[in-house]
Each structure stands twice: as C-alpha cells, then as structure tokens.
Amino acid sequence: MSHTLISLSRRAAIAxxxxxxxxxxxxxxxxxxxxxxxxRIVVGYAxxxxxxxxxxxxxDVLTAKLGTTVVVDNVTGxxxxxxAQRVVTSAADGYTLLAGSSNEMAATGLVNPAQKYDPIxxxxxxxxxxxxxxxxxxxxxxPVKTLDEFIALVKRNPGKFSYGSSGVGSTLHFAGExxxxxxxxxxxxxxxxxxxxxxxxxxxxxxxFAIVSPTAAAPFIQSxxxxxxxxxxxxxxxxxxxxxxxGEHPQLKGYDLVGWFALAAPRGLPPEIAQRLTAALKAGLxxxxxxxxLEAGGAIxxxxxxxxxxxxxxxxQKYAGLVKFANMRE
Numbered sequence: 001m002s003h004t005l006i007s008l009s010r011r012a013a014i015a016x017x018x019x020x021x022x023x024x025x026x027x028x029x030x031x032x033x034x035x036x037x038x039x040r041i042v043v044g045y046a047x048x049x050x051x052x053x054x055x056x057x058x059x060d061v062l063t064a065k066l067g068t069t070v071v072v073d074n075v076t077g078x079x080x081x082x083x084a085q086r087v088v089t090s091a092a093d094g095y096t097l098l099a100g101s102s103n104e105m106a107a108t109g110l111v112n113p114a115q116k117y118d119p120i121x122x123x124x125x126x127x128x129x130x131x132x133x134x135x136x137x138x139x140x141x142x143p144v145k146t147l148d149e150f151i152a153l154v155k156r157n158p159g160k161f162s163y164g165s166s167g168v169g170s171t172l173h174f175a176g177e178x179x180x181x182x183x184x185x186x187x188x189x190x191x192x193x194x195x196x197x198x199x200x201x202x203x204x205x206x207x208x209f210a211i212v213s214p215t216a217a218a219p220f221i222q223s224x225x226x227x228x229x230x231x232x233x234x235x236x237x238x239x240x241x242x243x244x245x246x247g248e249h250p251q252l253k254g255y256d257l258v259g260w261f262a263l264a265a266p267r268g269l270p271p272e273i274a275q276r277l278t279a280a281l282k283a284g285l286x287x288x289x290x291x292x293x294l295e296a297g298g299a300i301x302x303x304x305x306x307x308x309x310x311x312x313x314x315x316x317q318k319y320a321g322l323v324k325f326a327n328m329r330e
Contacts, residue, residue: 034094034273038069041099041263042087044080050213051080053297054129054261055099061284062277072099079167080104081115088122092268094277098123101132102171102259106315111169111328120316124269125262125308127281130299132259133233134172134213136179136246140225141205147230147249150209151183158186163209164198167191169328171259172211174319175232177326179211183251189326202226213259214240215298233258238300257318261299262308 039062043055052074059070075083084104090096098105105123109115117123136150142161144150154161165172168191180187190207192198195216201207203225214237220226230246231237234256247255263281265274282304284290291301322328 034276035066035068037095038071039095039097040071040073041097042073042075042083043099044075044083044104046076047074050132050215050297051099051101051261054299057290057293058099058129058263061290062280065280065284078114079108079170081108085117088117088266090266092266094265094269094273098264100264101261102315105262106312107171107174107319108169110319110323119312122267123264124267124274125264126274126277127263128302128306128308129261129263130294130301132261132299133231133237134175134211134259135217135231136229137202137210137212137217138227138229139202139205139207139209142208145227147244150229151251154185154187161208162188162190164190164192164207165211166195174322175257176211177322178255178257181325182255213298
C-alpha cells in the first residue's frame, strides 16, 4: 500500500472517530444544558386541591434537583382536560409539563367528547407522583356502619338509594361503578361538580352514599356526620387503618381502583430530557420531607419502580369495561 493510501486511510479513520464522538456529544450536551430557563407545570385544577398539592410538591422537587425555577400554572376547566390539551399542544422541549390525575390521563376521554387528545399517544410519561385511594362513605341518615350492612341494605332496596361522585367519567365515578358491578347492586349515580356540595349533602342527609377523597371526607368523618365504609385501594389507607379495604369483603374480593397523580410532557420529548426529569422526580420523591408532604395531603408516595405508561394502559382497559357496564355518558 502506498504512503498516500495509508495517509488517506488514517485521515478517514480520524474523521470517522471525530464524527462518532460528535454524534455522542449532542445528546450529552443537550442533557447537560437542560434546563436553562424556568419550567412550567400546568395543573387542571384550582389551587388548594389534591392535584394542585401534588404539583407543588413536584415543583419543589424539580427546583431542588434541577437547580432551576419551576412554577405552577393552574388552568382549570373540564375536569383537567383544558390543562392537558394545552400541554399536548406545547413544544416538546421539557419546559411545559403536566401534573395530571387519573381523570384526564386515563378516565375521562372514554366518556367525554370534549377530550380531543389521546393520553397514550399524545403524552410522554415522566413518572408517578402518588396514588390517591378514595373512600366509600355513608351519609348521616343512612342506617349503616359497615360494608356488610351497606350491601345488604342496597340489595333489599334496589334502585331506592343513590351515591354521588365528582362527575361522570371521573375516577370516583368508576370506583362507584366497580362496587356496583362486583357486588351486583342497583344504586343510582348522582354526579356533582365538586366535593364541597357532595360532602354537604352527605352530612345533611340528602345524599345516601358517595365515593369521595379522604381529605374532603375527614372533617365529616371525625364529627360523626359521615361514616367511612371502605377504602378503594387493595390495602388499608395508612391514615385510616380502622377502615377496611373494599377488597376485604367476600363480594368485593380483589377490588382495587385508585386515583393517581403523575407528571407528563408533550409527545416527542427528547429521551435524554425525559430521563433527566424522571431521575430528578424519583430522587426527590425518595426523600422523607417530600414524601411526608404528599402523605399529609392524603396521598401515598410511590415506591419508585412504577411504570407510568403501564399504569395508564391498564387503567384505560379497566375503565373501558366499566363504561360498557354502566353505559356511561357525559
């Protein structure tokens, strides 16, 4: 081989190595430079609620772990759909994120035609923030104190009693319909626009039963005006250990339907940015201070090994079956 050919071969090899190194450096540089401006977390609910609480914990987590300003933007409307729609149409650059719930990220699209996005196709899952079991409760004028008494009373009086939830297609509505399906009950669903009127009607005796969050129900349970019959998670709720899990009852065996809060980004988020956000979220939520804030707000922090995409797909499948069972319509 001539000296000229050897020189050309060496030059080609050097050029190839340089190109490879440059190719590897692009994502590393992008990851190292992100974030270089404030991050906005969009929430579809008003300040002070459970999703807003979770979002503000995450804002502090990302501020601490990424070293940038993180702001929470409350964009209310249509049970979280308006906020989620704003996020899915935003730039996929990691600077606009959704702190959403199982409503707008799994449930409501099955029954609400106002939802124009597909949560599986149009969102990039970042990670689970917390799970949020809810309670089956009895109102002040219903003569039941246990799950046994509830099931027996409703079965003796098909169609006579009603239960309330936070709206058609909400996670709370699905939780109530799963009780009906598993126990073979005929009980009428009454949708409310929020938990304030629902808990007032329960305490006042104009609503028989409801599916409601522990936080909303707590003061009424403590005063004796509402009776907690069961929690919708597979295990008992840590702050209400005396309340049985619904799945403990023979007619509700295996019952498990909980709400959850999660962090997501628009479709097409670069993998290196998604990975950095996921790592920051998991690291922060492993710290006791942040976990305690979630627990104080009535949520259960994640173990850290959950697959958010799988949770979304599994819930969509579960909810689709309940839509058919209950003939749900918005």
